[in-house]
Amino acid sequence: MRDRKREQNRVKTVEVAWRLFMERGYDNVTVADICAETEIAPRTFHRYFAAKEDVVTDPIRRMAAIVTDHLAGAPAGLSATELMSAAMREVGAFVVAHRAWLAALRQVARQSHQLRAAHAGVPPEQEREIVRTLASRSPGAGEDDWRLRVLVVNATGVFRVWYDDYLGARLDDPLPRLDEMLATLANGVPVSE
Known part of the structure; x- marks a missing residue:
């Protein structure tokens, strides 16, 4: 159950990040922007990805x-x-x-x-x-x-x-x-x- 929830959160994070990249451009989106839109902490983001580029x-x-x-x-x-x-x-x-x-x-x-x-x-x-x-x-x-x-x-x-x-x-x-x-x-x- 925990793994499924984690994967759902990871997928949601990717979807939000891609939407922001398309709207604002990659260079204009920060990890903080992605976290705010996804409603997760930066620490959670970094469990999924080492950096925004990932x-x-x-x-x-x-x-x-x-x-x-x-x-x-x-x-x-x-x-x-x-x-x-x-x-x-x-x-x-x-x-x-x-x-x-x-x-x-x-x-x-x-x-x-x-x-x-x-x-x-x-x-x-x-x-x-x-x-x-x-x-x-x-x-x-x-x-x-x-x-x-x-x-x-x-x-x-x-x-x-x-x-x-x-x-x-x-x-x-x-x-x-x-x-x-x-x-x-x-x-x-x-x-x-």
């Missing part, structure tokens, strides 16, 4: 967790490229299911100088976790294998291009487009001359 980065952490969970639970025998492509496809399905929320994140991040400066891509610690998980699934590879690191960087780069295209304009079939883009990881990018 409310915004929650979807990014969730997407990284989808990748690592997929890599850890995927069937044996797949190549590292197949594993990363399938994991990124799963994240793509998450994005499609949560388009409005992620579009709001994108808008809030674009309006905030602080967020634009802090979030240029996948945070290095999450990238390292993905590489470690992929290395544990790839025979003979270690987490310092440059090929795995390059694969992860390329896969997240492909995903970022798709993400920008998807949130920037409606794609008729976003997941088939993502599949097409992820195929470049194995096949290279054909360039028209």
Whole structure:
């Protein structure tokens, strides 16, 4: 019962914070503002989040967790490229299911100088976790294998291009487009001359 109540309060805090970010802009909202609107103490806020930024980065952490969970639970025998492509496809399905929320994140991040400066891509610690998980699934590879690191960087780069295209304009079939883009990881990018 206590855990359910705590999760309900956390969700309410996130919803209030997002409403305030959309109304006022991220840079113009403080933890005190969020606490006042949610009717919680700052100490309660900090039980849920270390800082205001953590409310915004929650979807990014969730997407990284989808990748690592997929890599850890995927069937044996797949190549590292197949594993990363399938994991990124799963994240793509998450994005499609949560388009409005992620579009709001994108808008809030674009309006905030602080967020634009802090979030240029996948945070290095999450990238390292993905590489470690992929290395544990790839025979003979270690987490310092440059090929795995390059694969992860390329896969997240492909995903970022798709993400920008998807949130920037409606794609008729976003997941088939993502599949097409992820195929470049194995096949290279054909360039028209």
